[in-house]
Amino acid sequence: MKNLAILILSGLLLSANASAGILEDRNCGSCHRLNTEETSLTAPDLHYAGNKFQPEWLKQFLKKPEVIRPAGFINDPEFLQGSTENRPVHPSFPEEDLNCLVESLMSLKIPGSTPAPTEPLSKGQQAKIKYQFERTFGCISCHQSLNLAGKVRGGISGPSLVNAGNRLQADWIADWLSSPETYLAKGRMPRYKMDPATLGQFTRFIMTLKKENIK
Amino acid sequence: MTMNQKILLAGIIFLLITGCGQNEQATPVVKPPTQQEVRETVPPTPQPKLAQVTAETRQTYQWYCAQCHGINGKGDGINAKFLTVPPRNHTKAEYLETRTDEQLFEAIKFGGLSTGRAPCMPAWGHTLDEDTIHSLVQYIRELCQCEAL
Numbered sequence: 001m002k003n004l005a006i007l008i009l010s011g012l013l014l015s016a017n018a019s020a021g022i023l024e025d026r027n028c029g030s031c032h033r034l035n036t037e038e039t040s041l042t043a044p045d046l047h048y049a050g051n052k053f054q055p056e057w058l059k060q061f062l063k064k065p066e067v068i069r070p071a072g073f074i075n076d077p078e079f080l081q082g083s084t085e086n087r088p089v090h091p092s093f094p095e096e097d098l099n100c101l102v103e104s105l106m107s108l109k110i111p112g113s114t115p116a117p118t119e120p121l122s123k124g125q126q127a128k129i130k131y132q133f134e135r136t137f138g139c140i141s142c143h144q145s146l147n148l149a150g151k152v153r154g155g156i157s158g159p160s161l162v163n164a165g166n167r168l169q170a171d172w173i174a175d176w177l178s179s180p181e182t183y184l185a186k187g188r189m190p191r192y193k194m195d196p197a198t199l200g201q202f203t204r205f206i207m208t209l210k211k212e213n214i215k
Numbered sequence: 216m217t218m219n220q221k222i223l224l225a226g227i228i229f230l231l232i233t234g235c236g237q238n239e240q241a242t243p244v245v246k247p248p249t250q251q252e253v254r255e256t257v258p259p260t261p262q263p264k265l266a267q268v269t270a271e272t273r274q275t276y277q278w279y280c281a282q283c284h285g286i287n288g289k290g291d292g293i294n295a296k297f298l299t300v301p302p303r304n305h306t307k308a309e310y311l312e313t314r315t316d317e318q319l320f321e322a323i324k325f326g327g328l329s330t331g332r333a334p335c336m337p338a339w340g341h342t343l344d345e346d347t348i349h350s351l352v353q354y355i356r357e358l359c360q361c362e363a364l
Contacts, residue, residue: 080277080281080282081293082293135328136328136334137337138327138334138337141283141297141335141337142282142283153297155293155298156293157282157293188278188282190338190341191342
């Protein structure tokens with residue numbers, strides 16, 4: 001009975017979104033949540049991948065995966081052990097799959113609501129937000145980022161933000177900071193109530209973090 | 216400025232500003248955040264209240280606090296070695312005896328800065344309700360097996 005329901009559901013899904021097929025084929029759904037009907041599994045949700053990621057980064061990642069969460073996924077039973085060695089390597093995929101995978105991922109979207117400002121930060125704003133990132137709000141306690149000397153610094157319980165500027169979409173970051181519950185029922189990050197200007201500046205700041213700036 | 220002066224200046228800034236990331240580099244001098252920015256709201260004086268420690272309290276501690284304070288509250292969570300100020304060891308009575316329940320409540324609700332502690336301790340006031348925070352204070356009292364002197 002349950003199987004039948006799943007069959008019908010996935011049938012509906014496939015007809016609604018034919019390109020999701022390759023994600024099913026390659027078994028992404030065995031670890032990742034690909035639609036809102038499923039519950040969170042053992043890896044980050046991908047049912048809003050089209051809101052969150054930059055397509056170029058996705059392509060790179062699926063070809064040559066890198067570690068984003070140094071301590072593992074928040075729901076992993078061994079998350080709090082901090083066993084950073086022996087982490088399973090993400091499956092990688094052949095060149096001919098990449099475009100189709102990325103296209104399918106980018107088609108997975110949910111309604112978002114917080115557009116980020118597009119103008120870059122002034123030097124003064126950049127310094128102010130960096131200070132707040134490290135001190136006022138303590139973001140660096142849980143997230144790796146880059147210091148002025150271009151060195152990786154910070155805690156490991158949150159996803160690394162060292163390459164966030166190449167990886168994430170600005171609008172998604174703004175939305176995450178203002179209403180994380182849209183994307184995750186219960187995370188481990190504290191909620192912040194920033195005024196809209198600060199929120200926009202934090203978003204722009206995170207977008208400046210790129211791995212080519214590592215020295 | 217000569218190169219030497221620049222290095223000296225950088226050194227001074229380095230000493231003045233230390234963030235939470237280990238081995239911080241100099242950050243340009245900026246105006247420290249105002250109280251408003253730090254606390255976001257003016258704290259009401261919390262009513263001393265004996266909250267219950269339930270299974271939920273322990274789960275909340277494991278889910279949020281253990282990332283830094285460790286599974287047993289000893290200050291050895293996975294982020295600990297990356298912080299400039301180590302997370303407080305919640306099993307150490309000698310220190311926690313010197314703090315009132317209200318001070319612990321404020322540190323949890325408004326963050327380390329609000330009670331003159333390090334900003335590496337984030338504010339949980341927008342994540343956890345006051346009853347939960349009261350029960351976390353009691354749980355910390357259980358961990359240290361101590362009371363405010």
